[in-house]
Amino acid sequence: MSDLSHRGTSVAGPPAEAALDALIGQFSERSAFVRELVQNSLDAGSGRIEVVVRQQGPELVIEVVDDGEGMNREIIEGYLLTLFRSSKEDDLTRIGKFGVGFVSLFAVRPQLVVLDTARDGLHWRVVFDADHTYTLVEVDEPFEGTAVRLHVGLSGPEAAALAEEVHHAVHYWCRYAHTEVWTEGFGSEHFGWGPEQVHDPFTTGLPGEVLIEEPGLRAVLAYARSDPPVVGYYNRGLTLLERPEQAVPGVSFRVEAADLEHTVTRDNVRRDDGFRRVVRRLRRAASESLPSAFFGALQQSLGTEPDQHQALLQIAAANPVVRIPRDLPVLATVDGRALAVRDLRAGPLGVRSRGCFLADAPDRLTEAIREAGHLVFRTHGAEVAVLQRLGIDARPAHEAWELPEVVPHALVDAIAEASWGLPCVGARFVGAAVGRLAIYQSRPSALERWRGPPRRGTLVIDTEHAVCRSLADRRQDLAAPLLLLAVRRSLGVRTEPSAEWLRALETALESA
Numbered sequence: 001m002s003d004l005s006h007r008g009t010s011v012a013g014p015p016a017e018a019a020l021d022a023l024i025g026q027f028s029e030r031s032a033f034v035r036e037l038v039q040n041s042l043d044a045g046s047g048r049i050e051v052v053v054r055q056q057g058p059e060l061v062i063e064v065v066d067d068g069e070g071m072n073r074e075i076i077e078g079y080l081l082t083l084f085r086s087s088k089e090d091d092l093t094r095i096g097k098f099g100v101g102f103v104s105l106f107a108v109r110p111q112l113v114v115l116d117t118a119r120d121g122l123h124w125r126v127v128f129d130a131d132h133t134y135t136l137v138e139v140d141e142p143f144e145g146t147a148v149r150l151h152v153g154l155s156g157p158e159a160a161a162l163a164e165e166v167h168h169a170v171h172y173w174c175r176y177a178h179t180e181v182w183t184e185g186f187g188s189e190h191f192g193w194g195p196e197q198v199h200d201p202f203t204t205g206l207p208g209e210v211l212i213e214e215p216g217l218r219a220v221l222a223y224a225r226s227d228p229p230v231v232g233y234y235n236r237g238l239t240l241l242e243r244p245e246q247a248v249p250g251v252s253f254r255v256e257a258a259d260l261e262h263t264v265t266r267d268n269v270r271r272d273d274g275f276r277r278v279v280r281r282l283r284r285a286a287s288e289s290l291p292s293a294f295f296g297a298l299q300q301s302l303g304t305e306p307d308q309h310q311a312l313l314q315i316a317a318a319n320p321v322v323r324i325p326r327d328l329p330v331l332a333t334v335d336g337r338a339l340a341v342r343d344l345r346a347g348p349l350g351v352r353s354r355g356c357f358l359a360d361a362p363d364r365l366t367e368a369i370r371e372a373g374h375l376v377f378r379t380h381g382a383e384v385a386v387l388q389r390l391g392i393d394a395r396p397a398h399e400a401w402e403l404p405e406v407v408p409h410a411l412v413d414a415i416a417e418a419s420w421g422l423p424c425v426g427a428r429f430v431g432a433a434v435g436r437l438a439i440y441q442s443r444p445s446a447l448e449r450w451r452g453p454p455r456r457g458t459l460v461i462d463t464e465h466a467v468c469r470s471l472a473d474r475r476q477d478l479a480a481p482l483l484l485l486a487v488r489r490s491l492g493v494r495t496e497p498s499a500e501w502l503r504a505l506e507t508a509l510e511s512a
Helices: 014-025 030-043 073-080 101-108 156-174 273-288 290-301 306-318 341-345 364-371 382-389 410-414 466-471 476-490 499-511
Strands: 006-008 048-056 059-066 112-119 122-129 134-139 146-152 180-188 191-197 210-214 217-223 230-235 238-244 251-257 356-359 375-378 424-428 438-441 458-462
Touching: 030 048, 030 059, 030 101, 030 146, 030 156, 030 238, 048 156, 059 156, 073 112, 073 122, 073 134, 101 146, 156 180, 156 191, 156 238, 210 273, 210 290, 217 273, 217 290, 251 273, 273 290, 290 306, 306 382, 356 364, 364 375, 375 382, 410 424, 410 466, 410 476, 458 476, 466 476
Parallel strands: 048 180, 230 251, 356 375, 424 458
Antiparallel strands: 006 134, 048 059, 059 146, 112 122, 112 146, 122 134, 180 191, 210 217, 217 251, 230 238, 438 458
16 A cells, blocks of 8 residues: 555535535435446446445445546545535536535445545545545555445344345436446345346337437437326436426426436436426427327227227327327227227217217127117227217117017917017017016117117017026916016016906916
8 A cells, every 4th residue: 555645634624514414414315325426437438337235244335336437636636525626517428517426425324435446557545434534545456447335334124225225226316327237235134136237228118109319318208198297307317307297298208418417406407598408309399299109109009009009099088288180090999990080070970960889899789880870989998088088978889779689489479469469579688678578679680779668569578588597497378478477567567467368377377
């Protein structure tokens, strides 16, 4: 070890000790030091950064190592150990502007902090004690880049809690960083992970997004599901701020730009001229580029990616900023046809004149409704939300229509003569009448809107109903009068049965 060692009284010097304590306490999270150290590594041109957490006896050791250009003694003494000065002041390719980020690591109250760095063939070590005093020495060991090690007097669950905070902080603040970031946690029964690379695709995670790439700016925008939308601001891939806000109405985005800077407290973005330039560019993209990307994805997904299509339609229905073009065929009916908004408003299929209905799946009833010129959409599809936004009322098809399918049935034929002079047929019910024993219908097997039983037409009896099934195995001369009685009661008919019908029932009961 060289004799060039230097003992400092404090990182800030005795007069500034109170100010230093205030700076340490200003960071909104105690794990914010991870972002600060990774930021410094990026500024040093690092190609790989490692964040390692391990339990070492009674201490939790947190180490951030990079392969960047390192620091010489002039940089260490002139900038690292002096607050409110920064070598990055006029360089927009570098994030830090205040020279106070390094002190954030004291928020975890380390017992010892050791910094190793090398530049121009010289290896320097700075050791910080718990009272913020430091020692600077030249070390006779080969070294490249910079390594910062924090020794925190924690073990067990308390150490695990801080370790998990660091793990989360690396992923949250650094997942879009413009270099390789790796992390690993080991050496304790209470925590452990990795090694794992910290990297996420730069995307909003929403369908129909658009990517903007320009010198000094990269952004992804998408129409939002929530109000206010979730947005994210970044510089060189490091997170500055993520939160819900209406910077661009109705639009979620992630944007990284050289014009964006964080505040001294690292809990917001500076709302300066650079910020306003970025927001203006995002609003222009939301107006010019996003609609075509969104509606192109909406149309392309129709019939090919049903889940994606439904997600896009749901956003279109819920987001007031989105205006679906009237002539774009993006609404799928239950039988797979593609309709545009204008098809809902006018023309031979217009719902204003013919109605709009819902069904769980295509079947004989929905096919008949379609052939009659009506529209049927899926009950649980996002199309329903679009209809609601357009002010179009849609009723369940099976509650509005009945379509009995005629089925020959001997017991039903036997009571035809006693059915008040109306034609009487057996049928299998499909539609609004399902669950009833009998209905009146103007014509058997005809699609008919359900408005209650008509007084003229055909008496239709459900051969699948429990009453019919229970009487099917009985003697016909006994079962037929009982069925007719049940049918009369199900229809609310209170007139007395004919004398002939009563004699037939009495004879059947006597011989049973």
